[in-house]
Amino acid sequence: MSPMLNIQSLTFHRDQLPILEQLQFSLETAEVVLIQGHNGSGKTTLMKLLCGLLPRQEDFVVSMHGQPFDPNQTRDRALFHYLGHQNGLKLELTCLENLRFYQQFSGSQSGQSCQQVLEQVGLDGYQFSPASQLSAGQKKRLALARLLLTSRTLWLLDEPYSNLDLDGIALVDQLLRHQISTGGSVIMTSHGSFVPDVLPHRIIRLNHGRIEGVAQ
Amino acid sequence: MSSPLIAAMTALFNRDMRLGIRNRGELASPLLFLVLIASLFPLSIGRDPALLQQIAPGVIWVSALLASTLSLGQVFSRDYDDGTLEQLLLSPQPLAALVLAKVAAHWVTTGLLITLASPLLALGYQLPADIIPVVMISLLMGTPVLSFIGAIGVALTVGLGRGGMFLTLMVLPLTVPVLIFASSMIAAAMGGQPIEGHLLMLAAILVLSLTLAPFVIATALKIGMS
Amino acid sequence: MNRLMRWIHIKGSPENYYRLAGRLIPWFAIPGLLLLVTGIVYGLVFAPPDYQQGDAYRIIFIHVPSAWMSLFIYLGMSVAAAIALIWRIKVAELTAMACAPIGAVFTALTLLTGSLWGKPMWGTYWEWDARMTSELILLFIYLAIMGLYQAIEDRRKAARAASLLVLVGLVNIPIIHYSVQWWSTLHQGVTVLDRKMDPSMLWPLLIVAVATKLIFATNLLQRTRLLLISTESRKRWVREMAKTETPS
Numbered sequence: 001m002s003p004m005l006n007i008q009s010l011t012f013h014r015d016q017l018p019i020l021e022q023l024q025f026s027l028e029t030a031e032v033v034l035i036q037g038h039n040g041s042g043k044t045t046l047m048k049l050l051c052g053l054l055p056r057q058e059d060f061v062v063s064m065h066g067q068p069f070d071p072n073q074t075r076d077r078a079l080f081h082y083l084g085h086q087n088g089l090k091l092e093l094t095c096l097e098n099l100r101f102y103q104q105f106s107g108s109q110s111g112q113s114c115q116q117v118l119e120q121v122g123l124d125g126y127q128f129s130p131a132s133q134l135s136a137g138q139k140k141r142l143a144l145a146r147l148l149l150t151s152r153t154l155w156l157l158d159e160p161y162s163n164l165d166l167d168g169i170a171l172v173d174q175l176l177r178h179q180i181s182t183g184g185s186v187i188m189t190s191h192g193s194f195v196p197d198v199l200p201h202r203i204i205r206l207n208h209g210r211i212e213g214v215a216q
Numbered sequence: 217m218s219s220p221l222i223a224a225m226t227a228l229f230n231r232d233m234r235l236g237i238r239n240r241g242e243l244a245s246p247l248l249f250l251v252l253i254a255s256l257f258p259l260s261i262g263r264d265p266a267l268l269q270q271i272a273p274g275v276i277w278v279s280a281l282l283a284s285t286l287s288l289g290q291v292f293s294r295d296y297d298d299g300t301l302e303q304l305l306l307s308p309q310p311l312a313a314l315v316l317a318k319v320a321a322h323w324v325t326t327g328l329l330i331t332l333a334s335p336l337l338a339l340g341y342q343l344p345a346d347i348i349p350v351v352m353i354s355l356l357m358g359t360p361v362l363s364f365i366g367a368i369g370v371a372l373t374v375g376l377g378r379g380g381m382f383l384t385l386m387v388l389p390l391t392v393p394v395l396i397f398a399s400s401m402i403a404a405a406m407g408g409q410p411i412e413g414h415l416l417m418l419a420a421i422l423v424l425s426l427t428l429a430p431f432v433i434a435t436a437l438k439i440g441m442s
Numbered sequence: 443m444n445r446l447m448r449w450i451h452i453k454g455s456p457e458n459y460y461r462l463a464g465r466l467i468p469w470f471a472i473p474g475l476l477l478l479v480t481g482i483v484y485g486l487v488f489a490p491p492d493y494q495q496g497d498a499y500r501i502i503f504i505h506v507p508s509a510w511m512s513l514f515i516y517l518g519m520s521v522a523a524a525i526a527l528i529w530r531i532k533v534a535e536l537t538a539m540a541c542a543p544i545g546a547v548f549t550a551l552t553l554l555t556g557s558l559w560g561k562p563m564w565g566t567y568w569e570w571d572a573r574m575t576s577e578l579i580l581l582f583i584y585l586a587i588m589g590l591y592q593a594i595e596d597r598r599k600a601a602r603a604a605s606l607l608v609l610v611g612l613v614n615i616p617i618i619h620y621s622v623q624w625w626s627t628l629h630q631g632v633t634v635l636d637r638k639m640d641p642s643m644l645w646p647l648l649i650v651a652v653a654t655k656l657i658f659a660t661n662l663l664q665r666t667r668l669l670l671i672s673t674e675s676r677k678r679w680v681r682e683m684a685k686t687e688t689p690s
C-alpha cells in the first residue's frame with residue numbers, strides 16, 4: 001500500500017540560499033511524525049511548502065495515497081489542516097464567535113459543536129470572553145480547538161507545543177491520539193530536544209535544510 | 217455556486233462587519249477624515265458660495281478618495297498579522313470569492329458610510345437639494361471601485377509593514393478615471409446637463425473592477441504571502 | 443508545446459541569456475547611436491523651420507519619439523510581465539523590471555520637452571492638456587512599479603508583485619487615457635497638432651523613432667544582464683565567469 005503522504009526531492013531556496021535540500025520522507029496512515037531542528041533549520045519553510053503557502057520553485061513530488069497532492073488545487077486543500085505560528089484568532093471576538101466563524105467558514109463536518117470543542121480544550125467558562133483576554137497558552141488552546149471542528153485527515157502543526165503549560169502539552173498529546181484513532185496523520189515541528197511522552201512514532205532531525213537522522 | 221462557498225463568504229463578511237462594529241472608533245475615522253478634509257477648503261479658499269459650489273464636486277470626491285484609500289491598510293494587514301489571512305489562502309474555497317466578501321465588508325464600513333454622510337458635505341458646500349442624489353449616486357457607484365483598486369494595492373504590499381504613503385502613491389494614479397467621471401457627473405448635473413454618459417462610464421468601470429479585481433487581489437495575496 | 447517550453451527554458455536560462463544578450467548589445471548599440479546622431483542633427487540643423495512656430499517646433503524630434511517610447515516600453519514590459527507571471531520564467535521577470543526605469547526616463551523626458559515646448563506654444567510651462575496629463579499619470583504608474591519592486595526584499599517575490607502591478611496598469615492605461623480625454627474636452631478645446639507634415643520634417647522624426655527603439659533595446663539588455671548577475675551572484679555560472687573573465 002502506498003503511504004499516506006510521500007515527499008520526494010523537496011528543495012527550496014530563498015535569495016539563492018538553500019533552505020531545504022532534497023528532502024525525502026513519507027508519512028503512514030495513523031502516524032505522527034515530528035520534525036525537529038534548531039531555529040532556521042527549515043521546519044517552518046517545510047510546513048509552508050507542504051500546505052502551499054510557499055510556491056514550488058522546482059519540481060518535486062508530493063503524493064497522497066499514490067495520487068499527486070497539490071495544495072494549489074482547492075480540492076486538495078480540503079484534505080489537511082494547517083496551524084502556523086500565528087493563532088489565526090480575532091482578538092476582538094469572543095472564543096465562541098471565533099469558533100463559530102471558523103465552523104461556518106470551513107464548512108466543518110466533524111459533528112462537534114463549538115461548545116463541546118471549547119470544553120475539550122479546557123476553555124469552558126470562557127465562551128463569552130473576548131480572545132484578547134486570554135493568556136498566550138489559552139489562545140493556543142483556542143487555536144487547537146479548531147482542529148476538532150473539522151475532520152481533516154492530515155494535520156500540519158507548526159510548533160503546537162509553544163506557549164503551553166504541562167496541561168496544555170497533555171492536551172496536544174490527547175488531540176494527537178484522537179487524530180490517529182480516527183485514521184488521520186500528523187506532521188508537526190518542534191525546536192530543541194523536547195519530545196512528548198507517547199508520541200510521535202518517528203522523529204526526523206532537520207539541520208540546515210537536510211535530514212540529519214531519523215529515530216523510530 | 218455551491219453552498220459551502222456561500223457559507224464561507226457569508227461567514228467572512230459577517231465577521232468583518234462584526235469586527236467593524238466592535239471597533240467603532242475605526243469605523244468613524246474615515247468619516248471624520250472626510251468631513252475634516254472637506255472643511256479645510258472653505259477655510260483656506262474663502263466662503264464665497266459661488267466658488268464653493270464650483271469646487272464642491274472635486275472636493276467631495278478627492279476627500280472620499282483619500283478617506284477610502286487611507287482606511288484600506290487595515291483590510292489585509294491585520295489579517296496578515298494575526299494569521300487569519302493564512303486561513304483564507306488555505307481554505308478549500310476559491311480565494312477570489314473570499315476576497316470579494318472581504319472587499320464587500322470593507323466597502324460597507326467605509327464607502328457606504330461615506331455615501332450616506334455625503335449629503336452633509338453637499339449642504340456644507342451649499343449645493344442645491346436636487347444635486348444631493350447625484351452626489352450620492354456617484355459615490356455609491358464609485359466607492360466600490362476605490363475599495364477594489366485599493367485592495368489590489370494592499371494585497372501587493374501585504375506583510376511589508378508600510379501602508380499609508382506608499383500605498384497611496386501606488387493606488388491613486390489608478391483611481392483617476394473614477395475621480396474624473398464621478399466628479400464631472402456632479403458638475404454636469406449642476407450645469408443642467410445630462411448625466412447618463414457619466415453614469416454609464418462609472419457603471420462600466422464598476423463592472424470591470426467587480427469581475428477582474430477579485431482575481432488580481434487573490435493573485436497578489438498569493439505572491440505577497442510567499 | 444512541451445518541446446517548445448523546454449527550448450525556452452534552455453535558451454532562456456539565465457546563463458545563456460546573459461551570454462546571448464552580451465553578444466547582441468553591439469548590434470543594437472552601434473546602429474542606435476549612429477541613427478540617433480543622424481536624426482537629431484538632421485532635425486535640429488537641416489530640417490526647415492516651421493512657418494508658424496519657427497525653430498521652437500524642433501523639440502518634437504525628441505518629444506514625439508519619447509512619447510511613443512513611453513507607451514511602447516509599457517507594452518513590452520506588459521508582455522514580459524505576463525510571461526513572467528504565467529510561466530515563472532526568471533529572465534522574463536527581470537526583463538519586465540529592467541523596462542520600468544527606461545520607460546520612466548522616456549516618460550519624464552516627454553513631460554520635460556513637452557513643458558519646454560509649451561512655453562512658446564501656449565505661453566506656459568504646464569497646460570492641463572490631455573496628452574500631457576495622461577503622460578504624467580503614466581509616469582506615476584512607472585514610479586509605482588519601480589517603488590514596489592524596490593520595497594519587497596525577496597527579489598523574486600518583488601518581481602512577481604511588480605509584474606502584477608504592470609498588468610493592472612495595462613488594463614488601466616486605456617481607461618485613464620480615455621477618461622482624461624473626456625475630461626479635457628469638458629474643460630477646454632482639443633489641442634490640434636495633426637497637421638500634414640513635410641517629409642523633410644517627417645524623416646528625422648522617423649529616424650529618431652527607430653534610434654530610440656534600438657537604444658532602448660541596448661539599455662534593456664544591459665540592465666537585464668546586470669539584474670541577472672546580481673540576483674544569481676551565488677550561482678556557479680556567475681562565480682566561474684567572475685574567475686575566468688576580466689571585467690570589461
